[in-house]
Amino acid sequence: MSSAPFIVVKDLVKHFPLKAGLFSRAAEKVHAVNGVSLAIERGRTHGLVGESGSGKTTTARLLLRVIEPDSGSFSFGETPDVFALGPPELKKLRRGMQYIFQDPYASLNPKMQIRGIVTEPLRYGEGSSRLSSRELDDTAAGLLERVGLSGSDIRKYPHEFSGGQRQRICIARALSARPSFIVCDEPVSSLDVSIQSQILNLLLDIQEETGISYLFIAHNLAVVFYLSDYVSVMYAGRIVEAGPSKVLSSRARHPYTRLLLAAMPGNRSAEGGAPPDSGEPPSLIRLPPGCAFYSRCPQRSQECAREVPPLEETESGHHSACFRER
Numbered sequence: 001m002s003s004a005p006f007i008v009v010k011d012l013v014k015h016f017p018l019k020a021g022l023f024s025r026a027a028e029k030v031h032a033v034n035g036v037s038l039a040i041e042r043g044r045t046h047g048l049v050g051e052s053g054s055g056k057t058t059t060a061r062l063l064l065r066v067i068e069p070d071s072g073s074f075s076f077g078e079t080p081d082v083f084a085l086g087p088p089e090l091k092k093l094r095r096g097m098q099y100i101f102q103d104p105y106a107s108l109n110p111k112m113q114i115r116g117i118v119t120e121p122l123r124y125g126e127g128s129s130r131l132s133s134r135e136l137d138d139t140a141a142g143l144l145e146r147v148g149l150s151g152s153d154i155r156k157y158p159h160e161f162s163g164g165q166r167q168r169i170c171i172a173r174a175l176s177a178r179p180s181f182i183v184c185d186e187p188v189s190s191l192d193v194s195i196q197s198q199i200l201n202l203l204l205d206i207q208e209e210t211g212i213s214y215l216f217i218a219h220n221l222a223v224v225f226y227l228s229d230y231v232s233v234m235y236a237g238r239i240v241e242a243g244p245s246k247v248l249s250s251r252a253r254h255p256y257t258r259l260l261l262a263a264m265p266g267n268r269s270a271e272g273g274a275p276p277d278s279g280e281p282p283s284l285i286r287l288p289p290g291c292a293f294y295s296r297c298p299q300r301s302q303e304c305a306r307e308v309p310p311l312e313e314t315e316s317g318h319h320s321a322c323f324r325e326r
Ligand SMILES: Nc1ncnc2c1ncn2[C@@H]1O[C@H](COP(=O)(O)OP(=O)(O)OP(=O)(O)O)[C@@H](O)[C@H]1O
Pocket: 016, 030, 031, 032, 050, 051, 052, 053, 054, 055, 056, 057, 058, 059, 219, 284
């Protein structure tokens, strides 16, 4: 049995400096990610959920090294420290780590044929194959068929496809490099509800076949539970609760997770008893000294205003950052 998980992220921090203003003395910072740790097993899905601005996309961009962290570590398979890699090693690693984003149209070059788009990851980086035109055609057609499109679509352009089909093209492009990890950032939130489950099921089929690991980011808790083995709940740049999907959906401890659960459509408390939530997350420029959820929390105590509650294990594999719910 292997011991360490395939992916281990520890204490990730990213603060974006804002330009010093006319009336502010020091440059202020947006505290977007404030010590995020997570692990993903091979062939598993780790869901990351939280409301807008909680730092989910920033976390994803840090792992993909689109932006650089202030601190933290990230081990990926045999690579102990992804953040320490220089450009040549990073280029090599990037093939193993692909992404799918929210807006499938914005992520496809409108001037490129699908053939070029889906084989793009094969044409750069270490070991990039010098495929003949015929081989590229065959590869592209195979990838399109794999994601439920027709191989004869390779000469078409992105505008000739629907939103769901375009997301399938993005998935085909991600798969072309035979990655072992895909970051999916809100991959279905721009799609019609009827199309969403098709794309989710495609992602599940692909995982079953290939053993790819996913970091799956979404607002929608139902979607996250459907796809994920393990879920982390993010609030104001921190993980406030994490645990196996089944445990979190039935025995959430953190008041913020409970609030998200109560707001799920079809949930009994969403239709009745749940207290209305009128609050907003704190400013990420001036985070409060204690729990970031303090101002909205129905269970707050004085202790919560003074100190940030640490993320502690409450039962096997289930962690919560709340002084009142241990
Ligand atoms: N380049 C940047 N410069 C300054 N602030 C940034 C930058 N990128 C992100 N932020 C801020 O960091 C915070 C976290 O943003 P992020 O995009 O990670 O949130 P999110 O959880 O993905 O939200 P959403 O659900 O809306 O996609 C936000 O306040 C955002 O405005």
